[in-house]
Amino acid sequence: MKIIIPMAGRGSRLRPHTLTIPKPLLPIAGKPIVQRIVEDFNASFSGEIEEVAFVIGDFGKEVELQLKNIAALIDAKCSIYYQDLPLGPAHAIYCARESLSGPCIVAFADTLFKADFHFDATEDGLIWVKQVENPASFGVVKTDADNIITEFVEKSPVFVSDQAIVGIYYFRDGDDFRSKVEHLIDNGIKDKGEFQITSVLEIMKNNGTRFRKASIEEWLDCGNMSNVLETNRRILELKENTEELVSPSVSVHNSRIIPPCYIGANTQIRNAIIGPFVSIGSNCIVENAVIENSVIQNDAQIRHASLTASMLGNQSEYAGIPKALNMGDYTSFKG
Known part of the structure; x- marks a missing residue:
């Protein structure tokens, strides 16, 4: 089995946090979004995942090293491809x-999920979907009584279905899928100005491929700051009893940790109340502070602060006035 992960977008709605790293590498409960996706599939799939292929923009060697390390966690080969122009999701896969x-x-690698990803690998294909209230913003599917997909529609302003495609697909015959993607690109077949994966799926279906609908329990968005905080909260709840969320090397003095929280290695907590629903990265210093429902990345320093619903980037510093914050990497503030 191979996993193809398109992640070339920068995630403009999450700036300033995506100015230095792509959105799929933002940490959620201590792990990058894309790492959680890879680990979830590895845990669910009964066979061997032999390769993880990432499609990225020009993110630099440090990002590429992180991606290689993620593939190595499941003993898989890492392949890295580049998408230079944003020509649509099918084009990203084509790369x-x-x-x-x-x-x-x-x-x-835009969102996280709560789902059972065990599946029958003898199926021609599987498309994971979630029922949504406003389907006009999504590609959707129509199905028959046996959950076989009868139609794929890309972001229709007229109601077609409320079963939204969440961005996860299984293809038993990757070679056939590749040939249909190449057909789309070679013939310039676009929908709404881009090369759409729904167009590829419709071609395959019309040529005899039988796609079955697979459902997920929860679709956890990471599109903007409030979504990231909500997803961080939910993942902390889900992983509280299955992952070691507080590193043994954390130093806690005269402080209270209200679970669930993630606290990374070598972080120092003094005279503070942390939690619930807080993720703090490695090598941070938190002193004389109250923090809840927030995400703080690595090497940050927070002193004399009361924070809620906040995000602080890597190597940021904050001391002073209580307020909701959205600070990027290498930012300093002293009130």
């Missing part, structure tokens, strides 16, 4: 065409 062979999973 990784050299890895599209045999059974493949395509997973867009």
Whole structure:
């Protein structure tokens, strides 16, 4: 099995946090979004995941090293491809065409999920969906009584279905999928100005591929600051009893930790109340502070503060006035 992960977008709605790293590498409960996706599939799939192929922009060597380390966590080969122009999701997959062979999973690294990803690998294909209230913003599917997909529609202003495609797909025949993606690109077949994966799926369906609908329990958005905080809260709840969320090397003095919280290695907590629903990265210093419902990345320093619903980037410093914050990497504030 191969996993193809398109993640070339920068995530403009999450700036300033995505000025230095792509959105899929933002930490949620202590792990990058894309790492959680890879680990969830590895835990669910009964066979071997032999390769993880990432499609990225020009993010630099440090990001590429992080991605190689994520693939290494599941003993998989890491392949890295580049999408230079934002020509649509099918084009992003096309950039990784050299890895599209045999059974493949395509997973867009924009969101997290609560789902059972065990599946029957003998199916022609599976499309994971979630019922939504406002389907006009999504690609959707129509199905028959046996959950076989009868139609794919991309962001229709007229109601077609409320079963939204969440961005996870399984193809038993990756070679056939690749040939249909190449057909789309070679013939300039666009929908709404971009090369859409729903167009590829419709071609495959019309040529005899049988796609079955698979459902997820929860679709956890990471599109903006408030969504990240809500997703961080939910993942902390889900992982509280299955992951070691507080590192043994955390130093806690005259402080209270209200679970669930994630606190990374070598972080120092003094005279503080932390939690609930707080994630603090590694090598941070938190003194004389009250923090709840917030995400703080690595090497940050927070003193004399009361924070809620806040995000602070790597190597940021804050001391002073209580308020909701949205601070990027390498930012300092002293009130």
